[in-house]
Amino acid sequence: MTHPDQDHTLLNQIVNHISEEGYDGLGESMRLLLNHAMVVERSKVLEASPYERTANRQGYANGFKPKTLQTRLGEMTVAIPQVRGDVAFYPSALERGRRSERALTLAIAEMYVQGVSTRKVSSILEKLAGTLDISSTQVSRAAAQLDEQLKAWRNRRLDSVAYPYLILDARYEKVRRDGVVLDAAVLVATGIDQNGTRVILGVSVALSEAEVHWRDFLTSLQDRGLHGTTFIVSDSHQGLRAALRARFAGVPWQRCQFHLQQNLMHYVSKISMRSTVAAELRQILQAPNRAQAEAMLKIMVANHQKTAPELADWLEANVPESLAVLSLPPEHRARMRTSNAAERLNQEIKRRTRVARIFPNTESLLRLVSAVLNEISDDWESSKTYLNMNPPSQQQAA
Numbered sequence: 276m277t278h279p280d281q282d283h284t285l286l287n288q289i290v291n292h293i294s295e296e297g298y299d300g301l302g303e304s305m306r307l308l309l310n311h312a313m314v315v316e317r318s319k320v321l322e323a324s325p326y327e328r329t330a331n332r333q334g335y336a337n338g339f340k341p342k343t344l345q346t347r348l349g350e351m352t353v354a355i356p357q358v359r360g361d362v363a364f365y366p367s368a369l370e371r372g373r374r375s376e377r378a379l380t381l382a383i384a385e386m387y388v389q390g391v392s393t394r395k396v397s398s399i400l401e402k403l404a405g406t407l408d409i410s411s412t413q414v415s416r417a418a419a420q421l422d423e424q425l426k427a428w429r430n431r432r433l434d435s436v437a438y439p440y441l442i443l444d445a446r447y448e449k450v451r452r453d454g455v456v457l458d459a460a461v462l463v464a465t466g467i468d469q470n471g472t473r474v475i476l477g478v479s480v481a482l483s484e485a486e487v488h489w490r491d492f493l494t495s496l497q498d499r500g501l502h503g504t505t506f507i508v509s510d511s512h513q514g515l516r517a518a519l520r521a522r523f524a525g526v527p528w529q530r531c532q533f534h535l536q537q538n539l540m541h542y543v544s545k546i547s548m549r550s551t552v553a554a555e556l557r558q559i560l561q562a563p564n565r566a567q568a569e570a571m572l573k574i575m576v577a578n579h580q581k582t583a584p585e586l587a588d589w590l591e592a593n594v595p596e597s598l599a600v601l602s603l604p605p606e607h608r609a610r611m612r613t614s615n616a617a618e619r620l621n622q623e624i625k626r627r628t629r630v631a632r633i634f635p636n637t638e639s640l641l642r643l644v645s646a647v648l649n650e651i652s653d654d655w656e657s658s659k660t661y662l663n664m665n666p667p668s669q670q671q672a673a
Contacts, residue, residue, distance in 0.1 A: 306351050313366040317356040320364045334360030422638075425645040429477060430499065437503025438466035438476070439664070440607075444617030445512050446624065448640055449633040450482070457482055459637055461624070461644055462492045465617060469503065473616070473661040475652035476501065480641040489518035497522065506603065508614050510534045511596070530596035531614040532560050538593070542586040552579075552586070559594060560612070565601040606666035623647060 318324050323332040339354035358364045442465040450459040460483060464476040477499075479492040489512070508529045509515055519528055539556055543549050555575050562568035572594050580587040600612045610616070624647055634640040655661070 302351055306353055309351075310354050313353070313356050316366055317358060317364055320362065321358065334358045334362035334364075421646070422642060425642060425649060428649050429645055432500050433466075433476060433496065434500025434502060436468045436470065438468050438474075438501060439503055439505045440467035440611060440662075441465070441476075441501075441504050441507045442467075442614055442617050443507065443509040443512075443515065444614050444621065445515075446621050448628050448644075450637050450640055451633055451635055452482070452637075456633055459634075459640055460488060461640070462489065463617060463620060463644075463648065464492070464496055465620070466501070466504075467662055469664060471660040471662040471664045473655045475620075475648045475655070478641070478644055478648055480637050480644065482637065486514035486517045489514045490521055493518055493522040506599070506611065508600075508611055509617075510614055527599045527602065528596070529599040529611065530593070531612075532597045532600075533613040533615055533618075535593065535597045536560075539589075542583070542589045544583065544586075548583075556590075556594070560597060562601065563605075565598050568598050568601060569595070604666045604668045606668060607662055610662060620648065620651065623651060 323329045337357040337359040343352045447458045462479045466476045481488045510531045559571045
């Protein structure tokens with residue numbers, strides 16, 4: 276739908292930039308190409324070129340909106356074509372990284388059309404969506420389009436590679452149901468595959484973190500082809516351990532050492548003792564092997580049995596759950612001794628969910644969390660290896 280003369284002029288501009296600037300001209304050349312591609316794509320969506328009269332037109336061009344991108348060629352400001360009328364458009368070239376923004380906008384839009392918005396929510400919606408002139412039909416249509424993409428990602432097959440390491444975590448978000456605000460549990464599974472690549476395997480949302488939710492979530496991962504798991508890390512979430520026994524019987528479980536050390540403080544009554552007790556526990560967790568760790572634990576328990584019996588009992592019952600990591604290659608222990616990788620995911624989720632604060636329903640929450648995690652997983656899968664699955668210690672042992 277573009278005129279040949281326009282393409283010729285664009286080509287001349289690009290050639291001139293590269294001829295005059297060399298490699299330094301690549302950024303500007305890419306900007307020109309991207310701007311042109313977005314205009315062409317808008318014309319295809321509208322089924323009409325700029326100023327063209329046609330019976331098939333689906334909407335109207337409505338100028339441009341600047342957007343600054345961070346690219347490998349440096350910072351680049353492009354002109355995103357806008358449309359008006361009953362048609363949705365966003366350039367496919369910029370779609371990656373856009374899912375979470377769309378999901379957040381939809382969450383706020385749902386609140387708005389349901390009449391539960393505040394002045395703050397309305398201003399956020401206007402900033403993100405560019406308008407307050409929305410209807411429930413428009414919101415439903417946009418949600419259905421995004422939900423289809425995210426559902427495909429959540430249900431994708433996992434059987435192409437094995438995932439030896441599995442990290443599980445849960446967080447809570449506020450959801451409105453029948454006029455009442457409730458806590459919804461967001462379950463997230465992260466895997467490290469046989470090649471050492473970190474991948475987000477799945478996410479689930481329900482109004483409970485009971486065993487049945489965890490068991491259904493783990494079952495869905497296995498039904499999608501999750502296999503080869505030899506080590507699982509998580510905090511001691513309610514219901515999780517029973518679900519693991521049902522779905523991953525015999526697979527070693529590592530209780531997150533970071534949360535264990537936090538829980539320890541609840542059993543140290545004297546503030547003056549806390550630094551000493553924390554140092555004792557760190558020595559146990561950093562032992563070179565399990566035998567030494569258990570010997571050190573036995574000594575620690577004996578030292579506190581008379582003066583702090585509750586602490587001694589807690590140590591004896593809970594610390595062994597955090598020693599499974601000592602069976603792994605030394606090179607893997609630093610990253611597999613805690614669920615901190617999941618905690619960083621939680622921080623990124625929170626950065627988005629705190630804008631909405633209270634979600635209009637669980638579907639809206641699942642949509643936003645899925646979009647955020649989908650984008651993070653894409654970045655992980657295209658970045659460098661997270662773990663060397665054939666470390667030097669294993670090579671020497673062989």
